[in-house]
Amino acid sequence: xxxxxxxxxxxxxEQDRRSYMRLFGHEVMLADAVRMEAYETAxxxxxxxxxxxxxxxxxxxxxxxxxxxxxRHVYAIDASDFIFAAERVLRLNAARNVTVIxxxxxxxxxxxxxxxxxxxxxxxxxxxxxLLETIVxxxxxxxxxxxxxxPRHMRLYAEPVSLRPDSRVPFLTDQRLMGLDFGVLRDDPRxxxxxxxxxxxxxxxxxxxxxxLSDPQPLVAFDLTSIQLRDLPVTVDATRTIVKxxxxxxxxxxxxxxxxxxxxxxTHPLAPRTxxxxxxxxxxxxxxxGGDVLRYRVRVGALGIEDVHIVxx
Ligand SMILES: C[S@@+](CC[C@H](N)C(=O)[O-])C[C@H]1O[C@@H](n2cnc3c(N)ncnc32)[C@H](O)[C@@H]1O
Numbered sequence: 001x002x003x004x005x006x007x008x009x010x011x012x013x014e015q016d017r018r019s020y021m022r023l024f025g026h027e028v029m030l031a032d033a034v035r036m037e038a039y040e041t042a043x044x045x046x047x048x049x050x051x052x053x054x055x056x057x058x059x060x061x062x063x064x065x066x067x068x069x070x071x072r073h074v075y076a077i078d079a080s081d082f083i084f085a086a087e088r089v090l091r092l093n094a095a096r097n098v099t100v101i102x103x104x105x106x107x108x109x110x111x112x113x114x115x116x117x118x119x120x121x122x123x124x125x126x127x128x129x130x131l132l133e134t135i136v137x138x139x140x141x142x143x144x145x146x147x148x149x150x151p152r153h154m155r156l157y158a159e160p161v162s163l164r165p166d167s168r169v170p171f172l173t174d175q176r177l178m179g180l181d182f183g184v185l186r187d188d189p190r191x192x193x194x195x196x197x198x199x200x201x202x203x204x205x206x207x208x209x210x211x212x213l214s215d216p217q218p219l220v221a222f223d224l225t226s227i228q229l230r231d232l233p234v235t236v237d238a239t240r241t242i243v244k245x246x247x248x249x250x251x252x253x254x255x256x257x258x259x260x261x262x263x264x265x266x267t268h269p270l271a272p273r274t275x276x277x278x279x280x281x282x283x284x285x286x287x288x289x290g291g292d293v294l295r296y297r298v299r300v301g302a303l304g305i306e307d308v309h310i311v312x313x
Pocket of ligand 1: 029030057058059061062079105119120130
């Protein structure tokens with residue numbers, strides 16, 4: 001039995017907001033062809049000519065533009081000062097049925113009932129950009145009964161993975177490099193102090209995970225048209241049986257965001273690359289065999305993972 005314990009705190013909301021002022025962030029999102037094609041396909045399939053749409057968090061205005069090609073009217077809202085770009089690009093591209101408004105969605109009172117909310121509020125850890133609070137708030141105040149949310153179906157995962165050898169970063173005290181043994185630091189309290197909450201996590205790009213060792217199951221799965229904030233569990237106790245033997249390097253976090261008409265945006269670490277990265281909760285689990293059982297507790301809101309146990313067969 002091995003035991004690892006850690007937690008990680010949420011990026012604060014203000015930091016997220018400032019990060020979206022960064023031009024490069026918007027360029028990266030627009031360059032994500034997987035993301036853009038999923039939205040274009042779903043908006044084309046699901047938005048109707050009589051619809052009034054709110055694009056919650058319009059950024060560059062791209063989703064408002066796509067919705068405007070299909071809908072009667074679109075309200076493109078964003079809290080960021082970057083909204084000047086959306087306003088100008090939509091106006092000069094003759095998107096005449098789009099109204100651009102700088103506002104936080106929680107203060108937005110649409111002038112007419114809303115048939116569709118379009119959004120891209122998914123953080124790499126799904127909930128870490130305030131997705132649930134902002135969508136539920138706008139939905140409950142503004143969406144018509146039977147109204148639609150694009151994307152609607154959300155699933156969050158944290159599963160055991162092996163990394164490609166060139167992506168591994170061993171813990172310092174496990175290093176014996178070129179004859180130098182860092183294990184001598186193992187009991188040093190000054191090192192222990194450096195292992196704060198953030199120490200235990202890192203991010204990887206698609207392609208750095210070699211294999212997922214379990215049969216993935218969502219920690220939480222919810223429908224944005226019906227979920228209430230109180231429905232989200234505070235913690236989930238996960239049990240996973242290892243189905244592929246390998247080195248247990250980490251638990252990898254990913255999400256799926258599904259549209260009613262079919263497209264599913266996934267950040268599965270072996271799926272086609274998107275701009276989202278995968279958060280990794282680092283483990284030094286060593287080798288695991290088929291049939292070994294892994295237990296861990298996931299804090300769902302401010303994502304954290306605690307009490308990891310491996311029971312070897
Ligand atoms: C991930 S970006 C998506 C931008 C754009 N929709 C796209 O798909 O390229 C999220 C955007 O939502 C905005 N945002 C986040 N929370 C918001 C809120 N509560 N009200 C209004 N805008 C918000 C951010 O400023 C940012 O521009």
